[in-house]
Amino acid sequence: MAAKPPADDPVQDAPDVTAPQHAAAGLPAVAHTLRMAQQQMGVRRTALTLLKVNQKDGFDCPGCAWPEPEHRHKAEFCENGAKAVAEEATLRRVTPDFFAAHPVSDLARRSGYWLGQQGRLTQPMYLAEGSDHYEPVPWERAFDIVAEELRALASPDEAVFYTSGRTSNEAAFLYQLFARRLGTNNLPDCSNMCHESSGSALTETIGVGKGSVLLEDLYRSELIIVAGQNPGTNHPRMLSALEKAKQQGARIVTVNPLPEAGMERFKNPQNARGLAGSGTALADLFLQIRLGGDQALFRALNRLLIEADAVDRPFIDEHTHGYEDFAAAARTADWDEVLRATGLERAEIDRLLAMVLEAKSVVVCWAMGLTQHKHAVPTIKEVVNFLLLRGNIGRPGAGVCPVRGHSNVQGDRTMGIFERPAPAFLDALEKEFGFAPPREHGLDVVRAIRALRDGTAKVFFAMGGNFVAASPDTGVTEAAMRNAALTVHVSTKLNRSHVITGSRALILPTLGRTEKDVQAGGEQFVTVEDSMGMVHASRGGLRPASPHLLSEPAIVCRLARATFGDDPAVPWAALEADYGLVRDRISRVVPGFDDFNTKVAHPGGFTLPHAPRDTRSFPTATGKANFTAAPVEYPAVPEGRLLLQTLRSHDQYNTTIYGLDDRYRGIKGGRRVVLVNPGDAAALGLADGSYADLVSEWTDGTERRADGFRVVHYPTTRGCAAAYYPETNVLVPLDHTADTSNTPASKSIVIRLEPTDPVHGS
Numbered sequence: 001m002a003a004k005p006p007a008d009d010p011v012q013d014a015p016d017v018t019a020p021q022h023a024a025a026g027l028p029a030v031a032h033t034l035r036m037a038q039q040q041m042g043v044r045r046t047a048l049t050l051l052k053v054n055q056k057d058g059f060d061c062p063g064c065a066w067p068e069p070e071h072r073h074k075a076e077f078c079e080n081g082a083k084a085v086a087e088e089a090t091l092r093r094v095t096p097d098f099f100a101a102h103p104v105s106d107l108a109r110r111s112g113y114w115l116g117q118q119g120r121l122t123q124p125m126y127l128a129e130g131s132d133h134y135e136p137v138p139w140e141r142a143f144d145i146v147a148e149e150l151r152a153l154a155s156p157d158e159a160v161f162y163t164s165g166r167t168s169n170e171a172a173f174l175y176q177l178f179a180r181r182l183g184t185n186n187l188p189d190c191s192n193m194c195h196e197s198s199g200s201a202l203t204e205t206i207g208v209g210k211g212s213v214l215l216e217d218l219y220r221s222e223l224i225i226v227a228g229q230n231p232g233t234n235h236p237r238m239l240s241a242l243e244k245a246k247q248q249g250a251r252i253v254t255v256n257p258l259p260e261a262g263m264e265r266f267k268n269p270q271n272a273r274g275l276a277g278s279g280t281a282l283a284d285l286f287l288q289i290r291l292g293g294d295q296a297l298f299r300a301l302n303r304l305l306i307e308a309d310a311v312d313r314p315f316i317d318e319h320t321h322g323y324e325d326f327a328a329a330a331r332t333a334d335w336d337e338v339l340r341a342t343g344l345e346r347a348e349i350d351r352l353l354a355m356v357l358e359a360k361s362v363v364v365c366w367a368m369g370l371t372q373h374k375h376a377v378p379t380i381k382e383v384v385n386f387l388l389l390r391g392n393i394g395r396p397g398a399g400v401c402p403v404r405g406h407s408n409v410q411g412d413r414t415m416g417i418f419e420r421p422a423p424a425f426l427d428a429l430e431k432e433f434g435f436a437p438p439r440e441h442g443l444d445v446v447r448a449i450r451a452l453r454d455g456t457a458k459v460f461f462a463m464g465g466n467f468v469a470a471s472p473d474t475g476v477t478e479a480a481m482r483n484a485a486l487t488v489h490v491s492t493k494l495n496r497s498h499v500i501t502g503s504r505a506l507i508l509p510t511l512g513r514t515e516k517d518v519q520a521g522g523e524q525f526v527t528v529e530d531s532m533g534m535v536h537a538s539r540g541g542l543r544p545a546s547p548h549l550l551s552e553p554a555i556v557c558r559l560a561r562a563t564f565g566d567d568p569a570v571p572w573a574a575l576e577a578d579y580g581l582v583r584d585r586i587s588r589v590v591p592g593f594d595d596f597n598t599k600v601a602h603p604g605g606f607t608l609p610h611a612p613r614d615t616r617s618f619p620t621a622t623g624k625a626n627f628t629a630a631p632v633e634y635p636a637v638p639e640g641r642l643l644l645q646t647l648r649s650h651d652q653y654n655t656t657i658y659g660l661d662d663r664y665r666g667i668k669g670g671r672r673v674v675l676v677n678p679g680d681a682a683a684l685g686l687a688d689g690s691y692a693d694l695v696s697e698w699t700d701g702t703e704r705r706a707d708g709f710r711v712v713h714y715p716t717t718r719g720c721a722a723a724y725y726p727e728t729n730v731l732v733p734l735d736h737t738a739d740t741s742n743t744p745a746s747k748s749i750v751i752r753l754e755p756t757d758p759v760h761g762s
C-alpha cells in the first residue's frame with residue numbers, strides 16, 4: 001500500500017535477494033501451494049476445496065481468466081489459483097470485535113498485506129460521520145442508508161458504480177441494470193485499468209473487442225508470440241497449454257524486458273516428468289525489449305514482411321481495408337528508430353522474421369506489458385496489422401489472444417458493465433424492461449477519480465475490488481475518496497478501500513465463489529466467461545464464512561427494492577430468489593446467450609460466437625478488418641532517468657498480498673525492491689543492496705515519491721526498471737494514461753533514483 005506499515009505492524013519488509021530462477025512450477029510449487037493453503041484452511045478443508053476447482057461440478061477458480069481444457073485433470077488448478085482459493089476459503093474471520101478493537105485511523109496505517117491477512121468479513125459494518133469506528137448495522141438499515149443517499153442526489157450521475165472482475169454474470173447484469181434504472185452509465189471497472197486498450201484496439205480493427213483464439217488454436221499453432229505477459233505467475237495454467245503446443249511442434253517466442261522463469265522452462269506438476277525431471281523448455285527465442293518498444297518491433301516486422309512480399313494477398317483483398325495506406329507507412333519504418341525504441345539488434349528481429357515466415361499459423365498473446373502504455377492502443381493495432389498481413393486470423397491455429405486477468409472480467413463487460421455501452425445493448429435493455437436507460441456516456445476509472453476529487457461525484461459504490469489501492473496516483477485517489485459523502489464496498493476481505501473512506505462508509509460482506517448460495521428459490525449457481533469466450537456454471541460448495549453474508553445478486557436486488565420500492569419495470573425480489581430468471585433476461589438482452597439456461601446446463605458450458613474467428617467476417621465500420629497506420633511512438637527518457645514498470649510479484653493477486661516472496665525472481669521477505677540493470681546501477685552509483693527513493697517526474701513538473709526501496713541488480717533491459725504494484729501506484733500520475741482507452745500507463749513511468757538510508761526501507 002501507499003502507507004508503510006507502522007513500527008508495530010508485525011509485517012516487516014526486509015528483502016533478501018538471491019539469483020533469479022530459470023524454470024517454473026515443479027515440486028516446489030506443489031509444496032508451496034499446500035503450505036499456504038493449509039495455513040489458511042487447515043488440512044481437510046484444503047483437500048476438499050482444491051479438488052473442486054475448475055471441475056465441471058465445481059466452482060470456477062477465482063484466480064485468473066484462463067480457460068479450462070476439455071480433458072480436466074483431477075487437480076485442475078495451479079499454485080496461484082490455489083492461493084486465491086485459500087485466501088477466500090480461509091478460516092480466519094473479521095468480526096465486529098475486530099472493528100471495536102481497531103479504530104479506522106489505526107487500520108489506515110496498516111499494510112495491505114496485514115489487512116488482508118485478518119480473514120473474511122462477517123457482518124455489514126457502518127462508519128457514521130465523524131466516527132473512528134465501524135459498527136455493525138442490520139442489512140435493511142444498510143440498504144436504506146445507501147438508498148436515501150442516492151435518492152437525495154441532484155442527479156444520478158453523482159453516483160459511481162465500480163466493478164472488479166470477479167463478479168458473476170448474473171450479479172453483473174443486475175448491477176448494471178440497477179445503475180441504469182437509477183439513470184447513470186457511471187460504471188467504471190477494473191478493465192479500465194487492465195485490457196481496455198485491447199478492447200479499444202480490437203473493436204476498431206476486427207470489430208470484436210475480445211480474443212479470437214480457443215485453446216485448440218493454441219495447441220495447433222506453429223508460432224506463439226507471448227509479448228508483455230508473465231504467465232508463470234499470473235496465468236500458470238497457460239504454461240500447460242504452451243507445453244502441449246510445443247509438444248505438437250509449435251515454436252514459442254517471448255518478448256519482455258525481463259527473462260521470466262515461467263517462459264524459460266515449465267515443470268508440469270501434473271506429470272512425473274514435470275515434477276521430478278527437468279521439464280519442458282518453452283521459449284525458442286527471447287527478445288529482451290525496452291519498455292514500450294513493442295509497436296516499433298511489430299512495425300519493423302511488418303515492413304520486412306511487406307518488402308519480402310510475404311503477405312496473404314487473397315485474404316487482404318477479400319477481408320481487409322486500408323492495406324495500401326498501411327503498407328506505405330510501414331515501408332518508411334526507420335531502422336534507427338526501431339533499434340532505439342526496442343533496444344534490440346537487427347539480427348534478433350531477423351531471427352523472429354525467419355520464424356514468422358516458416359509458420360503457417362501464428363498466435364500473439366499479450367497482457368499488461370502491452371496495454372498499460374500511453375501508446376498501448378496503436379501498439380495492439382500494430383499486432384493486428386501483423387496478423388492480418390499473413391491472414392493469421394479466423395483460421396485454425398491463428399489469431400489474437402489478449403489474456404485477461406480477473407476470472408470474469410470479460411463476462412462483466414459482456415453483461416453491460418461499461419461506461420460507454422453500445423446503443424444496441426441499451427435498445428435491448430429498453431425493450432426487455434420497458435424503461436429508457438440513460439444514453440450519455442458515463443465515467444471510467446480515471447474520470448471517476450477526477451469527479452470525486454472535484455466534488456461532481458458524491459457516492460462511490462464498489463462491487464468488489466480495492467479501488468483505492470488499485471488506482472493510480474494514490475495520493476490523489478485517496479483524497480478523492482475522502483471527498484465523497486458515502487463510500488460503499490461489497491467485499492469478501494478487508495482492504496485499504498474500507499479505511500480510506502468518504503464522510504460515511506459501509507462494508508457489505510458477500511459470498512465468495514467457493515461458497516454455497518441458497519436463495520428463496522433454492523440452491524443457486526452463477527456463470528462466468530473466460531478469456532476465450534467460453535461461458536460455464538460455477539457452483540460453490542463450502543458453508544458461507546458467516547451466516548450474515550448475502551450473495552452479490554441478493555445485495556443488488558435488495559438495494560434496488562430499498563431505492564425504487566415497488567418497481568413496475570424490474571421484479572427484483574423474483575430475480576433474487578431464482579438466478580435462472582436473471583439468465584432468462586440475459587438471454588433476451590445479450591447476443592449469443594439465447595437458450596442460456598439450457599446451454600449452461602451442459603457440463604463445460606458453451607462458446608460465445610465471435611464473427612472474425614467463426615466466419616472471417618468483421619463487424620467494423622468498414623465491414624472489413626482494418627489495417628491502421630498510426631505513427632510509431634515510444635517513451636522518451638531523459639538523461640540519467642529510468643523507465644519504471646509496475647508489476648506483480650509471485651505472491652500477490654493484484655492488491656491482495658499472499659506473502660512477501662517472489663520466488664522465481666529470487667526475492668524473499670520483502671516487496672519494496674526496485675530491479676535495475678547492473679549497468680544502469682553502476683552508472684547511477686547504486687550498489688546491489690543499497691537503498692533508494694523512487695521519484696517520478698511528470699511532464700507538468702510535478703514529482704511523486706515512493707521511499708526506501710532496496711536496489712536489486714537484475715537482468716532487465718538497460719534503461720528499464722521494475723517494482724511492485726500497488727506500492728508504486730503513488731508514482732503513476734492520474735493524467736498519465738493511454739490514448740483512446742484512458743488506461744493508466746503503469747508500465748512506463750519516468751523516474752530517478754535518489755540514494756537513501758536503509759532505515760527507511762524496513
Ligand SMILES: Nc1nc2c(c(=O)[nH]1)N[C@H]1C(S)=C(S)[C@@H](COP(=O)(O)OP(=O)(O)OC[C@H]3O[C@@H](n4cnc5c(=O)[nH]c(N)nc54)[C@H](O)[C@@H]3O)O[C@H]1N2
Nearest residue numbers: 080228229230234255291292367368369405647648653654
Ligand atoms: N497470481 C496472480 N495472477 C494474476 C494476477 C495477480 O496479481 N496474481 N492478476 C490478474 C490480472 S487482473 C491480470 S490483468 C493479469 C496480469 O498478468 P501480466 O500482464 O502477466 O502481469 P504483470 O505482472 O503486470 O506483468 C507484465 C509482464 O509484461 C512485461 N512487460 C512490462 N512492460 C512491457 C513492455 O513494454 N513490453 C513487453 N513486451 N513486456 C512488458 C513485464 O516484464 C511482465 O513480465 O494477471 C491475472 N492473474
Ligand SMILES: Nc1nc2c(c(=O)[nH]1)N[C@H]1C(S)=C(S)[C@@H](COP(=O)(O)OP(=O)(O)OC[C@H]3O[C@@H](n4cnc5c(=O)[nH]c(N)nc54)[C@H](O)[C@@H]3O)O[C@H]1N2
Nearest residue numbers: 164194464465466470490491492493495646654655725746
Ligand atoms: N500500478 C499498477 N496499477 C494497477 C495495475 C498494474 O499493473 N500496475 N494493474 C491493474 C489491473 S490489471 C487491475 S485488474 C486492477 C485490479 O483492481 P481491483 O480488481 O479493484 O483489485 P483487486 O486487488 O483484485 O481486489 C481485491 C479485493 O476484491 C475483494 N474480493 C475478492 N473476491 C471477491 C468476490 O468474490 N466478491 C466481492 N464483492 N469482492 C471480492 C476483496 O475484498 C479484495 O480485497 O489494478 C490495476 N492497477
Ligand SMILES: [Mo]
Nearest residue numbers: 194195405406
Ligand atoms: Mo487486470
